[in-house]
Amino acid sequence: MKLSSAEGAKLLKKLKSEYDALKSKESISSTFLASVGENPExxxxxxxxxxxxxxxxxxxxxxxKLKHAINLFNTTTVIPGYDITIDEMLVFIPQLSAKKQKLSEMASRLPKAREEQEYGRASNIIDYRYVNYDIDEVTKDLLAVTDELSDAQLALDLINHSAIFEVEL
Known part of the structure; x- marks a missing residue:
């Protein structure tokens, strides 16, 4: 059977669903109750x-077999333009997402912000938190990482829908 990675993932999900349904059905029908005086048959x-x-x-x-074939496909298929395998890309994308999240938080900070007083702290001192970096530079990096993440996701989607592997089920 020839499949794309996307088709393989959908088939895997379907097989797991069938397996879970069959286990549930077995659990329900493998034992039963009968009242006293009732014919168990x-x-x-x-x-x-x-x-x-x-x-x-x-x-x-x-x-x-399907999961193994998908794993082999992911560890041997190189994504054009990135020179990394799919399994590496599956690590790289969450790394980019975490980087984007951090940069987004940094870019949204004010250069100077009043620090909220902690509960129960009685003080007349007002504290200010200052950023210790260039917000414009962080914003540029955020835009670059956002573009890189989008490109990586598109490259992964393309290969998952176009590259074919074979599995015997």
Missing amino acids: SVRPKYDYKDAKAELDSLALKIR
Whole structure:
């Protein structure tokens, strides 16, 4: 079966959902209650341990194979223009996001701001917090990181939708 990474991720999600539903169904139907005097056969749910086990094992194997194929794809596929693999990009993007968040906080600060007094602190002294950096420089860096993050996400999206790998399920 040939898939893109995006298709593989959707199929993996579907297989996991099927697996969870089957486990839930097994949990509900593998035991049952019957009242005293009630014929247990009249309330016995349909359940076959061997069939349920075989279906769960089959789904678990498909999930393992697909997840492995996706992992191999992610560790061997290089993203054009970045010269890093998908798995490296999956680390790089959160790093850029954290950097963007930090720069955003720094860029939004005032050059001088009155420090809020802590609860219960009685003092006539007014404290001011001053930035110790160039806000314009931080703002420029923020714009650059925002663009870099957007470009990285687009490059990852493109390869996840266009590059194909093969898996035998």
